[in-house]
Amino acid sequence: MSIMNDRYHSIHMGCFKSSKMRRVVGLTFLFIATAVMQVQASTYLQQMTLHEKNTSLENIFRLIEKQSNYHVLYDKLDIQKAGNVTIDLNDGSVEEVLNQCFKNQPLSYRIFSSTIVIKKDPAKAEKLPQQQQVKGQVNDDTGQSLPGVSIKIKNAQGGTTTDAAGKFALSVPDLNITLVFSSIGFTTQEVPLAGKTTLNVDLKTESKTLSSVVVVGYGSTRKSDLTGSVVAVKAEALAQRPATNVEQQLSGKVSGVNVSTNSGRPGGNTNIVIRGANSINSSNNPLYVVDGVVLSNGVTDVSPISYLNPNDIESMNVLKDASATAIYGARGANGVILITTKRGQSGGQISYSSYASISKMARKLDVLNSAEFDAVQDASYRNAAKYDPAGFASGKYRDPAAIRKSLPSLYDANGKAIYDTDWQKEATREAFSQNQNLAFTGGNAETTYGVFMNYANEQGILRESFLKRYSGRFVFDSQIKPWMKVGGSLTFNNVEENRVDNGQGGLNVTRMLIETLPIVPLRYPDGSFGTNAAYPDMEGGENPVNLQLNRKDLFKTQSNIGNVYADIKILKDLQFKSTLGINVVNQTENFYSGRFLRQQSADVQGEADITDTRTNYWQSENYFTYNKKINDNHRLEAVVGISWQHSDRNTNKSGAQGFTDDFYQYYNLGVGAVPLAPTSGYEKYTFNSYFGRVNYTIKDRYMFTVTDRYDGSSRFGNDFKYGNFPSGVFAWRVSEEDFMKNSKVISNLKLRTSYGLTGNSEIGQYRSLSSLENSTAIFGGTRASGVGINSLANPDLKWEKTGQFDAGFELGLFQNRISIESDIYYKKTTNMLLDAPVPTSSGYTSIYKNIGSLSNKGFEFSITSANIKSKNFDWSTTFNIAINNSKILALGDANDDIFPDPYFLSNTNIIRVGESVGSFYGLIREGTWGTAETAEAARFNAKPGDIRHKDVNGDGQINDADRVILGKGTPTGYGTFSNTFKYKNLDLTVDIQYSYGNDILNLSRHSAEDRTGQANSYATVLNGWTPENQNTMIAENRPSLAGYTTTVDSHMVEDGSYIRGRNLLLGYNFPSAVTKKLKLNNLRVYASVQNFFLITKYTGYDPEVTTYANNFSQGITFFDYPKPRVFLLGVNVSL
Incomplete structure (x- = not known):
């Protein structure tokens, strides 16, 4: 039996229960067997010529098999004890070859027909020197x-x-x-x-720049051999910013990757966009792949990697251009992030890391205190006579002075407020958080294992908000045969989070921080909560602290990520790898709103809901890798494979209202007197894919890569389920040319250019089919139920495709002490999926079609320099910048404007041909009407003191025809400036981020500035119009019932540019003299301040903000969770 047949036999003996898996393995078996037979078909030669110097016996056996019809059978452990041999033989027999090789070796051989059996020879072994x-x-x-x-x-x-x-x-x-x-x-x-x-x-x-290993799709390569735009972020770089969320750690690390942490909620609400948004109705999230397993999107607005333990991650590799992402075909248009987790290490090691932190509110907003509130109420009452004279005369408005006299629980006998409550103080806290990691790794040269555990408890600065995570991971890798390596991993994450900032009708905690009246207390002496209801005619929700205590929105997520693999070396240059991966996610939302929460659930005597969602995903991938060094000048690497993927999701929801007590909450829905109609749903999709990539390198300087993937998805019409996604790239390592090798300045120079097609399949299930909905009607007093068609089918629905051109260079100067990388790119998405209008006679308003296109063009630049590198002191700098401009190219035949959600009193966004993605839309506020403009104001039904909007079309009236594009929520440019200083064992990292060219649509200005007299307001209303203060953008104070602006306008749009001190970290590594005494391998302590300064013109909590989850609402805010400043202490130790 030959070495090859032994491998063949081992694969054949595997046991697989699944019929589908048997078919997969059967195909694999056939491929291997065919390869073996082809190799052996031409080996029937008996005379052998061998000229080998100091080579291994295993290599000699391979040469014997190659030049003859003999098969060699041996025990690997036996020949490991033998030394290398030198042989010089022309046209010799197999006996001559073996006799020369086995001289002075502890081995003997016997020949049976065409099989050579190698075995130990004890007699020889005694005469040989001992190990x-x-x-x-x-x-x-x-x-x-x-x-x-x-x-x-x-x-x-x-x-x-x-x-x-x-x-x-x-x-x-x-x-x-x-x-x-x-x-x-x-x-x-x-x-x-x-x-x-x-x-x-x-x-x-x-040199880290050239030697570092970069993970690419279905393989890895050295940075120097890379042809695409791929950036690797190692664990050491991620650890410079301790966080419970890996996305926050990635922020600013990669040029062209815009990581927006849109909320201060524990865990954050992070959005990642690579090189601009590519779609309107489909997802713009990158594809996440963890240890080869694709992660399915969650059912909430949280990305699938938010729940991973950052300490488990060894590296994150970001694939940006089409040459890198085309291997992922239909899901590569938005970029791909490959995450590699830590594996076991031989020798045995225990590692422990821990940090504790205190979070504080970084910035408070200026709102009216009690005295200012009363002054505004008095002015508003007086001005009511001007803006609503009839209502004022009829007694529609109450004198605030009289109100104050009628409220002895809130005002003293002199009409002065008893309380002056700071709600931003009462509803927030200094939050303590902790994160603990423990890892055990061990093994030997053949088998390694690792066990990784984590506990994280992140408390939010809003009371009662938290995120808790328990995670565990087990990995193993084993070289069970010289030609076979197997391994796998299993990760379990359990996350619980209480989202106190979620709320109904916008009357949530974050809004009530601003709009709850300062004159009411947190609690009255009898223990009851103070609310706006105490003051006549006031709108507004519940006391924010009462909301925090008696309204729960608890999300529980359990995720399991597992994979197993077998890596088989078929030939010296040919390998086969088979993987099976799973990702199972169980999510439960437990919601309860108490019986007495005003404008929440008091009218229904409490409400409880439970929503359960289970997502099951599995994939099976099998691929061959051929890596051949043809000669000193030519190298060939090829990958070809097949992938099967399946996902299904079950959702069930039930609820009840009418509780007699708040005790049971969602734990016993049966207690509720009014059960809510239960709902459920099921959906699934499948993927079949074929992929391949060929890399050809000439003289280590001319590199060509061709990639193709053929994807099939169940989401599209019958005739359009499959799509082809090719790419090509050329790279030239100029620094390897003879005329550059002696350069003392340029140590590395590589030029590259690529073009490719990728796709976007992240649309809802069954969009190509008609959907049904249940409905009820009354006929003759009898209730009847039925099912009807809810949407039109489109069997021609097909992929969105994104073509991307990229050109870039990599430059290393002075032995790579300065490393520069830069790219320019142009992306065009076609067949963009949109809701196209249809004739109303059809009974429907729209149909989902491929009718749109958009483009993104941009520039990326990054530089890393080792400014000083000496025995005791190092100083390094990293700077990067990315500039992106997007443009809508087409929106169907008529190119009609599209107004996506959110709809806030009027449309807030517009999608228009020729304009940027994510544009804000509204009127232009020019200021306020002055007394000298009374007559002109009257033409627009306005008075001095009213807001003045621009009559864009000059028709003498203000309406939708005067609305224009006011700005955009996506930044033009963004990046990072980071410096690291090291003195002996002490290190300091200063990490600064910036963003510019983006605007913020601050919709909270409508509620907390334009509507005086309904709730508390921003202190900016003190700058409202008066006869003495007419040069202002803010209307004259008046009761809301007397009229106020109800449309989005330019005053709500603010400059969102900023410079942020993202992280300041000081660390100390104890010297080996100390660690050896403590019997430790390593010991490090560090302190960090995150979000340590912010420079911005934005008047809200933080300019890095987004309230709404749809694709083009970046930069729209309506009372968001404030971002904290975090003070952190940590320790890392290993033994």
Whole structure:
């Protein structure tokens, strides 16, 4: 039996219960068998010619099989004890070959027909020298121990790796051999033993820019060999910003990746967009792949990676251009983020990390205090006679002075407010949070394992808000045969979060922080909560603290991510990998609103709801990798494979109203007197894909890559379920040319250009089909139920496609102490899916069609420099910037404007051909009408003191025809400026981020500024129009019943540009002299301040904000969760 047949036999003997899996393995079996037979078909030659110097016996056996019809059977452990051989033989027999090779070897052989059996020869073994043990220590060039360094015997079998302390022990056949030490990020070093049994080896750090390994789709490569626009962010860079959310750690790390943390809620509400939005109705989220497993989107507005433990992550690789993302075809248009988690290490190590933090409100908004509130009420009452004389004369408005006299619980005998409540103080807190990580890793050179555990408890600055996470992960990898490696991982995350800022009708906690009256107390002496209802004619919801205590919106998410793989070496240059992955997500929303919460649930005596959603996803992927160095000048790498993916989702919701007590909440819906109609749903989709990639390199300087993926999705029409997504790229390493090799300035220069097609399949299920809905009607006094068609079918529904051109360069100067990378790109999305209008005679208003297109063009630039690098002091700088401009190119045949949600009194957004994506839409506020303009104001039914809007079309009236584009919520440019200073064992990182060119539509100005007299207001109303203050943008104070503006206008649009101190971190690594005394490998302590300063013109809590979840509402805010400033202390230790 040959080596090849032994592999073949091992695969054939696997047991698979699933019929689908049997078919998959059957195909794999057929591919391998065919490859084997083709290799063996031409080997029937008996005379052999071998000229090999100091080579392994295993290589000799391969040559024998290649040049003859003999199959060699041996035990790997036996030949590992044999030394290398040198043979010089022309036209020799197999016996001559074996006799030469086995001289002075502890082996013998026998030939049975066409099979050669190799076995141990005890008699020879006694005469041979015994194995000797070599021990040693491996450090880096700073003296720090290096775990996981690979140590191999040069030109022979045998090897090991260093343990967690950098130590190793290895048995060698003699003391005149050479050991090879290698580790990622360090220069490989060969060390002759020269009779020594103890070694101390220092590995030199290799240029990180060129040697770092970058994960790409279905493989990995060195940065120097990369042809696409891919950026790798390692665990060390992520750890510089401790957080419970990995997306927050990624923010600012990669040029062209806009990470917006849109809420201060624990865990944040983070949105990631790579190189601009590509779609209007489909998702713009990148594709997330964790250890090869695609993560399905959650059922809430939280991305699927928000629940991952950041400490589990080894690296994040961001694929930006089409040449990199085309391998993911139909889901690559928005970019791809590949996440690789940490694996086990040989030698055994225990690691523990912990941090604790205090979060404080970073910025408070200026609202009316009690005295100011009363003054505004008095002025509003007086002005009511001007704006509503008839109502004023009829007694429609009450004198605030009389009101104050009638409220002894709120005002004293002199009409002065008893209370002056600061609701931003009462409803917030200094929040304590903690994060604990514990990891165990171990194993040997063949098998490694790892166990990783995490507990995180992040308390929000709004009372009662929190996020708690418990997670565990187990990984293993085993080289069970020289030609087979298997492994897998299983990750479990359990997350609970209370979203106190969610609310009905917008009357939630964050709004009531501003609009609850300062004259009412947190609690009255009898313990009851104070509310706006105490003051006549006041609108507004419940006391915010009462909301926090008696209204719960508890989300529980359990996610399981698992995968197993088998990596099989079929030939020297050919490998096969088979993977099976799952992602199961269970989400439960438990909601309860108490019986006495004003304008929430008091009218229904409390309401409880439970929503359960389960998402099941599995994938099976099988692919071959061929990596051949043809000669010194040519290398070929090819990947070809197939993928099956399936996802289904079940949703069930039930609820009740009419509770006699708040005790049961959602724990016992049966207590509610009024059960709500239950709802349920089920949906599924499937993917079938075929993919391939070919990389061809000439002289390590000319690199060509061609990629293609053929995807099929059940989401589209019968004739359009499949789509093809190809790409091509050329890269030129100019620095490898002879005329550049001696340059003392340029150490690396690579030029690259690419073009490719990717797709977007992230639409709802069954959009190509007609949907049904239940309905009821009354006929003759009898209730009847039925089912009708709710939407039109479109069997021609097909993929959105994005074509992307990219050109870039990578430049290293002065031995790569300065590294520069830059790209320009142009993306065009066609077949964009939109709701197109249809004739009303059809009975429907629209049909989902491929009719639109948009473009994104941009520029990216990043530079990293080692400014100072000395024995005791280092200073490095990173700066990046990304500029993106989007434009709508087409919206169907008529190019009609589209007004997407949210609809806030009037349309807030517009999608218009020729304009930017995410544009705000409304009237232009020019100021207020003055007394000198009384006659002109009257033409517009206005008075001096009213808001003055621009009559854009000059028709003498203000209406929708005067609405224009007011700004856009997406930034023109954004980036990071970061500096790291190291002095001996002390390090300081200063991380600053910036964004410019974006606007914010602050809709809270409508509620808290334009509507005086309904609730509390921003202090800006003190700058309202008066006869003495006519040059103002704010209308004269008046009761809301006397009239106020109800449309979106330019006064609500603010400059959203900012410069933020994202993170300030000071750390100290204890020297080895201390750690050795403590019997530790490493010990580090650090302190950090996050969000430590903010420079902006925006008047709200924070300019990095978005309230609504649809694609083009970035930058629209309506009372959001304030962002905190975080003070943090942490420690990392390993032993």
